[in-house]
Amino acid sequence: MLSLQNAGKRFGARILFTEANWLITAKEKTALVGANGTGKSTLMKVLAGLETLDYGEMQRTRGMSIGYLPQEGLRLSGRTVFEECLTVFDELRAMETEIESVAGQMAILDRASAEYTSAAERYSMLQARFHALDGYALDAQVGTVLTGLGFGKEDWARRTEEFSGGWQMRIALAKLLLARPNLLLLDEPTNHLDLETRNWLESYLRAYPFGYVLISHDRYFLDVTVDRTVEVWNKKLNIYAGNYTKYLKQKEDRKAQLIAAYKNQRDQIEHLESFINRFRAQATKAKQVQSRIKELEKIERIEVPEEEPVIHFSFPQPPPSGRTVVTAKDLKKSYGEKQVLTGANSNGISFTIERGDRIALVGHNGAGKSTLIRLLTGVEAATSGTVQLGHNVVPEYFAQDQYKVLDPDARMIDEMNRAARKVPEVELRSLLGCFLFSGDDVFKTLGVLSGGERNRFALARILVSPSNFLLLDEPTNHLDMRAKDVLLEAIEAFSGTVIFVSHDRYFLDRLATKVMEVKDGNIEMYPGGYADFVRDREAAEQGTAPKTAEAASVAPTVAPVAGSVAAANDGSAPAPGKEKVRRLNPIKLKQMEDRCAFLEEEVPRIEAAIATTETALGNFVSVAETERQTKLLDDLREQLTKLTAEWEELMMALEEQAALQ
Template identity: 30%
Template sequence: MAACGDYIRKEFPTIDDDLYQYVEGILDSSRDDFEDGEEVYEAIGEVLHEVADKPEKEVRKICKRLLAILKGIPDGGLDVVNDKRNNGVNKVLNAPVNLGAMAATLQDQVEDIKSIWVTTRDDGSKVDAKKLEKAEAKLQQKLEKRVGDSGAVNRNVNASMALETASASQMTSKKDSRMEGKGGVNRTQDIRIENFDVAYGDRVLLQGADLTLAFGRRYGLVGRNGLGKTTLLRMISSKQLRIPSHVRVLHVEQEVASDDTSALHSVLECDHERSELLSREADLQHALEEGGGDSIGEELARVYEAMRLAEVDKAPAKASAILSGLGFSVERQSWPTKSFSGGWRMRLALARALFSRPDLLLLDEPTNMLDIKAILWLEKYLQSWPTTLLVVSHDRNFLDTVPTDILYLKAQKIEAYRGNYDQFSRTKGERERNQQREFEAQQAKRAHVQEFIDRFRYNANRASSVQSKIKMLEKLPELKPMEKEGEVTLRFPEVEALSPPILQLNEVSFRWDNSRNDIAFLFSGVNLTATLQSRICIVGENGAGKTTLLKIITGKLSPTRGTVHLHRNLKFGYFSQHHVDQLDMSVCPVELLQNHFPGKPMEEYRRMLGSFGVSGDLALQTINSLSGGQKSRVALALMCAAMPNFLVLDEPTNHLDIESIEALGKALEAYQGGVILVSHDERLIRMVCQELWVCGEGGVRCIEGGFDEYRRIIEKELEAQKS
């Protein structure tokens, strides 16, 4: 990023530090996702325009150069990468075209030539809300001077500044307070947080709740989106909820700092005891060489013994094994942390946490940043986790594999269940049925007694019996009916059948800089087909080219070699990982659809949103106030409003809760169009996909046997890696 920073300073010498850090953060966090200069311009162009009064053409040129610096491509190299018409050919199947003849009359034929290629692009803002949020406190006053109330940046600033902060309160006994004040006489590693409240602004998330975490148990925290799972983890890690001071807590939330420290050393340095012993050993060795006496030698011997007990010599191998399991090759482990994108630095943060082994480890959606191979490794690693683990996850298979207990957040309380998610689901269902039966039995009894009272209320001979029955009714405990959570339903639009062939990739190859022969192909010689009946999942390690392949299929990128044949009536619906962040947060879902597809009646917009579970008041709330899963469903509704007949989904489950993922799987099964998705959610893949395309080793191959065969291949690789 140093080169990018220098270039920005050179082109915009008047940029202040806050805006500079914001722009640098956007570029750093999204470097792997930018495919062309246009996407860079969409992400930071508005901010750059406000820094200096430069023409749009010049700012676009600067953004293109920034992309070249990020990708390590020399000047001029991007001309080939960005020229989609020169970078391979996308031909329509049943419309043969003589390109030479059309080129001769280019001026007259320009519209016909345009129709050959799929040239749709995502026009949503690429301002990263998470990155922007970090800079809000310092940027607010300065940005207000630069951007009007209607500006996209200012809307995001105002929206995020409007967010309330979380708070917590807790009742503690005098006994516990005295013990803590004496230095924690009770050294138990168990954690009990009783009778506590958690609020987010004016909204109460938890009230009078209790939480018990037994040492050595692994807890999965589950519940619908927006109920406060992430907020609870933050309250615990920030000590706003009181836990024993001797319990070491680590919350994996922030990515590792970007500096010159190597990935391996970054993991090793989080073991403070090891660092202190090595430092002390070096000091004593130096003192001994300077002629130190017997006392120095004796102390050095004690340090060596402490190092042996702490297994200092085994630490590098242990740290390397953790990094390898999370996808860092031996070569990458020596790279400086500043060379990694934000997602990889989050993996480093997870590796540091696993290596340091705190008394209480808090993980929030750890599988979101991992590919399937890394997820399988993490599942096995956490099964033998020696301390206490509290994890929030939407990955059903992960929750069936890792937790020993499930904590269910519902109705501002936390219910504890023994066993994994599958056992929790069965136990919860039985508990709810019993509760409903008990309520119905009591209601029947109340009705029977009330009937007796009403019948003999004015009968003097039965007065004592009536009074007895009235007292009995008053003493009955007040039971409540079982409140069922609203079921999430998703429905994709109906589509008309198309005669095959629909989509074909013939000898497709791709590399980022086609002007240089020394740049390796990301993949080559790819031959694949898909129909409207296809249910395909693209899998592979991060960086293997899954998202790039999707963009080639949809026409956002063109192949370096080979051709992509598309049916002339094929219409893609593309859902990228960034669609949720690119929504206009300042409007409500109805307004969002109205802005993108004007001219329809209000009932039509509500019907579109209702197909994805965004109904009632939700459709009229500002998008900024919705939970992550609700925003994802709005993004899906926006995508489907264009009536696509082939869905291309890149990690659609990242913001969805378990119930929404189940609903998505059912909706994709019922959808009449084609489906290609990239996902690491094993349950969704098993529900939907009939075919797997595996990216890796410079190619894309279709494997027989589905996900079971792919999992067998990965487990075999992990065993070989371990040995």
């Protein structure tokens, strides 16, 4: 569909990539990855036709459509959100207008005339094409996409210029998804999306009928949306089969092969040079020496490029706090008539956070996550209720707009030295480099940095001088994967308490030991990681008893206790793991039994398919066939894991129902 052939691109005197060959097929779902500055966004612009190649050529299928979403910079105005999205259907709307016009002509023409026959044929053709293009469902399509991207119905009639830059990018993304081009080019599409919207976009892209290329710093997002990874590395394009996680493994294997080849070549070169130096002066060996010299000149030298150094940074461990870090009781917050946090039955919310907890705060945009964090830090006062910090608790708050409180005249390196007087400056500069401040950048004043850059700096400063209670509101915004890894590693080794908001699923999965959901003015606390929270919430929606939700969380048959962790053990609600089991109606019970019977037949079938595929992999046919069989085996194993887990949950649920009979 689109191909690069011996393509190359310069940025000034620096070569970004050269001798690049890449065939993008009709339904290819690809991640474009590489270190910062390697030219990913530039390559994306080349594919979109916005920049030209300096070498080689690009070819694409005649008539193919390409849609491109840049990282930022789009501004829309002059229409409502709904009208702006409808502009992608201008051709269909013009067709609809013509259908109405032709219908009007037919109403006044003589049915026996040639003009009527011609008009009828035109009307029939237009109707058929309009129907084939789903022209009668334009409003429904627009509504579905806008809802998925987080726009409430009240937003549809607002003018686009009323929205901030992040929401403007959502509108641009909505238009691209509605246009359904043959090739989508999305440069950091998740930058301005919350977790719920990212989940929706993941599902939309998995079902997208054409190809797309993604740049993203969200590992989980890439893992679930792509089946090929293209890396810009060593000024080349390196193509890998599989998602981001598989790419990392394959890259390590290729790097090991490259290093082994480099060492073998060095041994060969040293052997030839030794022979030449030893016998250069002997006339009897002149012919052999010249032969070795020519052989040496023909060797194409293997280069092993320098990798970005891996930064490992540990928090200076803070003094320990008391066991109870925060106790909130009957907490409420409102802004005028707008009530944000009310608690169950308007009784306020109550909960306890204990030392060592790493709590992920989740909920849709506007639910009150940032408000709750500000209440816990004391930045805002509660409308009613109390927040009490425990013994020796020292909080540190990182806000989404943390850059606003920084001294614009201070230099970065000076601020870091003040925050961590015992940390060597070389380590501080390495840490700043990991957060994309390298070389002389560290001597810049904070006032010349953009908002995103100042937020990155503020986060780096927190790492060198942490308190024992960190409250982080969107710390992963503006960070690449390298910086996220440093932050993750540091927090995982941190002995204090952390409560954080993040829309990065990989970050949530790795870090959270508990999840607190803010929803409908109340909170619900879930022990376990984010994956456990998702499973419990799905179980609650399906009417089966969750395994890990605490008493104050999701089970509708348990008396609600204002979202409190401690309440699960105060005698007012059952203890964790002992929620009252509801008796299911006979129809639901029969559905579960039928599903269980199906799984008991399906699991052995998949196990047999796995055995067959493993046998086939033992007989090499071709590289392409091996890749296909490997992908099939991975899919079968993943399917087996899911179905086995589902069967076990169903069996437990059926046993509980049997005990109620």
